[in-house]
Amino acid sequence: MTTAGPAAGHRADLEARVDALLAAHDPATTERQAFLDARYDAGLAWVHVPEGHGGLGLPRALQPVVDDRLGAAGAPDNDPRRNGIGLGMAAPTILAFGTPAQQERLLRPLWTGREIWCQLFSEPGAGSDLAAVATRAIPDGDRWRVTGQKVWTSSAHLADRALLLARTDPDAPKHRGLTYFALDMRQPGVEVRPLRQLTGEAEFNEVFLTDAVVDDADRLGDVGAGWQVANATLMSERVAIGSGAAREAGMLGVVADAWRTAPSGHRTADAHQRLLRLWVESEALRTTGMRLAQKLAAGAPGPEGSAMKLGFARLAQQLSSLEVELRGDDGLRYDDWTLRRPDQVDMTGRDTGYRYLRAKGNSIEGGTSEVLRNIIAERVLGLPSEHRVDKDVAWKDLPR
Amino acid sequence: MTTAGPAAGHRADLEARVDALLAAHDPATTERQAFLDARYDAGLAWVHVPEGHGGLGLPRALQPVVDDRLGAAGAPDNDPRRNGIGLGMAAPTILAFGTPAQQERLLRPLWTGREIWCQLFSEPGAGSDLAAVATRAIPDGDRWRVTGQKVWTSSAHLADRALLLARTDPDAPKHRGLTYFALDMRQPGVEVRPLRQLTGEAEFNEVFLTDAVVDDADRLGDVGAGWQVANATLMSERVAIGSGAAREAGMLGVVADAWRTAPSGHRTADAHQRLLRLWVESEALRTTGMRLAQKLAAGAPGPEGSAMKLGFARLAQQLSSLEVELRGDDGLRYDDWTLRRPDQVDMTGRDTGYRYLRAKGNSIEGGTSEVLRNIIAERVLGLPSEHRVDKDVAWKDLPR
């Protein structure tokens, strides 16, 4: 989030390592995967990761020193957007909970992009209440057999591996009967079907698991400890949200430009007042993000970040709705309803109507706004928790 | 709420009775109280009340036939605004729960205005949670001794009698240990102190009861049945809210006129847009009131009326806040902070700042907006009730 404060000594050391890497592996002549492997071996993949796994155990804030130098030298990168879940969620989880053998085996192909990851958490009956997952994993010698249905899985059709949360003990209370696995997606027991959304496209998938096999060696954390592992994964997901963007970045910029270029008949006093309010709110959120980033420069993200996600979702929805009105008759049009399977979401690359519809998901995915408000109320403001009826009841006995 | 549909026969009969009353008691020469007594005896006080108690057991909708005729004849009325709680809350309660002897004794002085009533329900520790009242009534022969503190009592300094809710059985669960009384306010054990509000005035009072005496003959309903009686009283309170007012009545009219007469510098596009939205919302509420009145023309009010009160409170608050802004520098002024004890609230007779501050009470008094939302959610929409921990615990054992 910030580039301030890296010790000069670390920086000089890193520069030297980059020089050495570039000297030994000229980007102009080295094959892409070979270069990425060399970078990994040099500890320059992700400098905050321990040595031996592509890093050097340095502060995360030093990574741009490497990235900027390598970028300037024309070196290939690992195309991080292709493997967002792998890099953003699987890697921290493997680092925190994986055995040395798992780290050795899984991290390199993950970082170099040889193995794309997806996440098999949510189920039709387990949305906000993730601990209610019903997908069963049953022991079978030194492996497990997994059966169940997962939803809201992005990249599942591209993925080689999945983070899987499954129930291994139905007799335990719901939070205590879960186990966490790294599942091989390339096997017959895994069926991926596109899940079409209100935008017309299928950004996500449903995944049907039928006696899918996972080795016990691919279990992350203890049997029954899946809930703790999954929470760590989800925390990693929310770190990324809310870093300081530029003024009029994203949706605000699109709508502000729509105002500036709209025919005069579409520029109503109503739309103008709403736009000014949203401009102010966007800036309030931007400065809040700056302040949070300065606070967190050294420390770990706390629950305060939840308020940023809440605000971004609200803004995106209000801005995109205003944009529909600003377009006049064109607000009634849509670009394309064809069922497509995009690799990633592109909010500004499509049309007004798409932004309006897609933004509805901002307050649902990655923690609904309702769940985030609970988190803020309980963990930031210290208000009492919700009354829980399901804490100490065996999962199999819960009403469904 | 409506004057439609009274049977012509009833109407003719009423007209004849009015003629007879006027003939026997010429308003020009009859003393006021004597005329009111005669009207009461003629069953023309409140025609929907049973015969013998000032009424004729006719539909409530026929009352205007009498009122209009008597008004036109220059007859005195019973100055109903002076005794709002007596007429609006005490009378229905006495009619529903009083013994024949109580009805005989209490209703005439109530209607004629010889006895002014107030309501001793709320306490510092029992606001929305009215059933938590801690004021104790302890039996003492054929009377009760009452000790405790009540708040938010309007007219207490003028009142002769009070509707009192008190705890008679601390060992019973809170809803089942309450009893309802008609208390004589003119006695040494009753001390009334003005309760100053944020407006500067003391529209309400605190009432301190110290061994105040109430005869068991003044108990309304059974011992332990106070909660049911009190709820009936509160229902009567809410009937009055939300009948069809004229367009631009009340606060909207004040603010619309403020716009029309404001200096051009105060008329911002922001204020204009907000005013138009509030105008629309006021009209939406007005037509909803019309529709509700047509629905209820024959039947009893249901929980749907709660949405009207919710809407009126919200509107009054938003309109008065807008008005402050519309006044420019004058919005920073106030008319008078002196501690006064007004007989009744007058939202339009005072200045902008007063309206702004007083309107804050609209969403608290007579059921907070939060309680009303619960009522709508549970009784109209059929959503589950709140989790209750205090239902079956003895009142004395509840945490406080």
Added chain:
Amino acid sequence: MSATTGAGADLVLLPDDVEEDLRASLDRALAARCTPARVAAAYDGDESLAGELWTALVDLGLPALLVPEEHGGAGAGAREAAAVLDVLARHAAPVPYLSSAVVAATTLTALGAGGLLGDLAAGGTAALLVPATLHRADDVVPLVRHDDGTVSGSVRSVTGVAGGVPAGVLLVPVAGPDGADGADGADGAALVAVRPGDPGVDVAPVVSLDMTAPLADVRLDRAPATELPGDARAAVSAGLAAGAALGASALAGTATWALTTTVAYLQQRRQFGRVVGGYQALKHRLADLYAEVEQATATARYAAAALAADDPDLAVATAVAQSWCSEVAVHATEEAVQLHGGLGMTWEHPCHLHLKRARAGALVLGSPAAHRDDLATLVDLPPPHPDQGGSPSWT
């Protein structure tokens, strides 16, 4: 006490038995045919449902409701047509009832265009050739009428001319022949009828945000046209006014669907061991939404009753109902998507069909802002004068 009465105090806002019966039979007819999957099929190019539904509506006599009896119609009132729109909305039915049976029918009735009205009463369809968002006859941009009586010009984003039940006749606003004064008025403003199948008529369907009311861009190039005698501007005004007044009922119907569907879902759905509808934060949001939706229904009924009674309050009633119902429909369907969680985002669940109807419907026949602008004039709340800032005075 006698009630203090407001504007339109005599208007009855409750349905009578005839309306209740009509609602029930239409609801039955739609429930059997208008499934979410078939509605959604229009987004993938299969618009066959619309025709089936229209046939059902014709069987029930509904397209004839606003057509005068002397032209073969039912001569029923605006209240009944509002009820039809309300029920159609609750099923997201992809039929051009508003554009044909209300706007076009009212326009033709104002002109006394008996022949075309007879077609409508018999199940035919027509559409006014203006952009879907237009709500004031003053804003009409007329097409060009040539000396030979043919018509040229183009209009974007017209509703009711594409889809499964396209308009059989286009009602085209034109100026005098090649801009000159015409026969019917000093300025030659007129309506002419054009048949979509005729040469020189190009109807290009558009990919629409709401495919249950699909749009088309229409281009006429010396298309044959028949003049419709009468005061064209007044007729278009009447048609648009009826559309806006009754369109509010469609929006209120969408909002009602969203509220009731969401409440029903949350009464079943469990999370964290509890029925989700029991969480107080959601209860309070739904209570507020209930109040909004009830108010939307009241304003829509008031507008329909004002139209039915030709009440002087019609213009105010319409501005109020359109602006309020538009925003409530959008809010209610957005809440429906949010409170259905991920399910509301899926193609399979009907939420999105109603969300799209609300978002697009809120703009059809005038945006909420446009209707509030009308109101500012109608109720004497003039906008700030452009000079409001005052000139710098410290000179």
Added chain:
Amino acid sequence: MSATTGAGADLVLLPDDVEEDLRASLDRALAARCTPARVAAAYDGDESLAGELWTALVDLGLPALLVPEEHGGAGAGAREAAAVLDVLARHAAPVPYLSSAVVAATTLTALGAGGLLGDLAAGGTAALLVPATLHRADDVVPLVRHDDGTVSGSVRSVTGVAGGVPAGVLLVPVAGPDGADGADGADGAALVAVRPGDPGVDVAPVVSLDMTAPLADVRLDRAPATELPGDARAAVSAGLAAGAALGASALAGTATWALTTTVAYLQQRRQFGRVVGGYQALKHRLADLYAEVEQATATARYAAAALAADDPDLAVATAVAQSWCSEVAVHATEEAVQLHGGLGMTWEHPCHLHLKRARAGALVLGSPAAHRDDLATLVDLPPPHPDQGGSPSWT
């Protein structure tokens, strides 16, 4: 990855140790003296608290913060002054810090008016003679300067001239002598100093919505005046700009007080056997309010940092902070009253003191709407052209 940076990305929004110390000592000083009952006494005519508090502020050197060192001041930054305003707001302290130590001090600093600045640094007070809501020097209505140098005219609703700590000097904008051009500029615009005790000076206190920042109407009738050399308009602009930029911190402080006080109350208060703060509907409202208040703090700190750094983003930062913090302060104090139930409506509870500060403070130095209007110009989002409606085209 390197961060994409926005405007003012270098500004530090966290307090340093100096600021933390300053906050702590001021908080201690106020906690001992500034009780709700004594603050409320001003509404009943007892304004003695203000003088005591001002003495305490002078002891801490706070009125001198923005006065340059060469004039006996602390030469500290805008960030420290913002911290003072924030802490004062949390105690609803009835002192004229914003009007005197910020607006007047900045105006005088821009003029280099050493003598008066020395008075301020030593604990004296001054006020700019303009209506409390004014925020643009362009909107100043100057008083009349006569040939003999005396000044006449009246200004309504001036803040900082009445109350327990009235201004010792009035800074009066005037035009040239009897309207003619003056000595200092082509148009004679100037600031002159007038002493409230002098003949011809009438300061009439006004009953104010917020008696912790009481207003007065001031009338000058040939009052003796001393001209303050320098660019008067630029100086007033600077004073008002500093006031608006830092006033946002006072509003953010009020909002913070409201949130924390309400949360603390709801953690204790029980209804229906449960802690009220555990009801989810309230939890969610408080979570939303928390987000608003955090954002208010961020915008206020950003504006203060921009002023301290003389950042080119100051004007935008001020417009954002003023409009956002004003509305959040009003919302937060309104929620505080509502969520304290009846208690928040009482005179005894401090809620009302903060509600009145928020409602009035939101208008002081420009309403939220006025600041958003500024923003429209600053960030190129021009208002709709008055001709937007277009002329009727169907002619």
